[in-house]
Amino acid sequence: MDTHYAGTPAQVRALGAFIKLLRAADRVTRATGGVIAAAGLTDSRFGVLEALYHLGPLTPGELGRKILKSAGNLTLVIDNLERDGLVGRRHATDRRRRPVALTPRGRELVRRLLPDHVRGITEAFRPLTAAEQDTLAALCRKLGRALEGPPEPPPSPRLRRVPSGRTTA
Amino acid sequence: MDTHYAGTPAQVRALGAFIKLLRAADRVTRATGGVIAAAGLTDSRFGVLEALYHLGPLTPGELGRKILKSAGNLTLVIDNLERDGLVGRRHATDRRRRPVALTPRGRELVRRLLPDHVRGITEAFRPLTAAEQDTLAALCRKLGRALEGPPEPPPSPRLRRVPSGRTTA
DNA sequence: CGCGACTCCTTTGATATCAAAATAATTGAC
DNA sequence: GTCAATTATTTTGATATCAAAGGAGTCGCG
Secondary structure (H helix, E strand, C coil): CCCCCCCCHHHHHHHHHHHHHHHHHHHHHHHHCHHHHHCCCCHHHHHHHHHHHHHCCECHHHHHHHHCCCHHHHHHHHHHHHHCCCEEECCCCCCCCCCEEECHHHHHHHHHHHHHHHHHHHHHCCCCCHHHHHHHHHHHHHHHHHCCCCCCCCCCCCCCCCCCCCCCC | CCCCCCCCHHHHHHHHHHHHHHHHHHHHHHHHCHHHHHCCCCHHHHHHHHHHHHHCCECHHHHHHHHCCCHHHHHHHHHHHHHCCCEEECCCCCCCCCCEEECHHHHHHHHHHHHHHHHHHHHHCCCCCHHHHHHHHHHHHHHHHHCCCCCCCCCCCCCCCCCCCCCCC
């Protein structure tokens, strides 16, 4: 849908780019979702499995930061993956942080799906030349990086607490 | 997250573009969602309101095709908007197709939110130059169009039905 | 050693999302 | 006029999503 908004040229341009960006993302997601859906997975589940496949066991907090899901959502997604025997929660020294790891079955599923999934993505991007794909990636990266917000500071030694109220806003 | 996939150069390139496209779309959605959320709306609700604002009353089927939501989802989203007094379902000659229209209150809400929403989008895209925004839009459009699938054929005269079974797959 | 501050994850409540099935309405052949 | 085929929307069931609240666990000050 073209924009119907009557604004400044900068606004019309940004709105047009915004709509087309979201549409393209939606289209490629739908175009490439078949392999995942055929395996009985959802995008979110596959995202969790894929992250664990590439990076090894991760705590829910680490997973949430990697794949940009809220803690509450991840609890449910991990619960369902565990129920299906694709991941397992491990115990660790710090019992607040429970790493999630792939089971052998989960690892095998990702190993089997990834090549087809990647082939599907490559096929979906075929309408763009290699140079166009590089340009698209560079622009998306520039935009995404700028909107990332400042990186979280590394964990610092605890501040001494003061008697009156919290130290944070 | 950079790709960790060891594939052909074309695959690595497409995968990189894919990830960055989805990340950028996610980032701009989150960056621009504040105005909508502050008004107590979700992205989907606002999408419905915005489509009705620009295009006038639409049936759920037409809305679904415009904003790419399933019929079942739209029923719920429209139900909630109707409950909140922002849209109304109308009766039509063909009682299967019930157009949805903005109420005066819904129209006023969109009229009030749109300028701020568009300003937010323009601000979010500021990290890209005007030329870069145009290039991004053109590439996304090219990609999105290619993945659209053939447009639905216009409604055609009914085929004569044959006695044995259905004519469609 | 006790306890408050803080971290991490789970639970809760509401909403969104889809596919599939069900229901309601229309259309046209016989 | 009847009825099968078709169209459009709703309902159902399962899952995903978030924000906020709650529970479990850790840490360091006094």
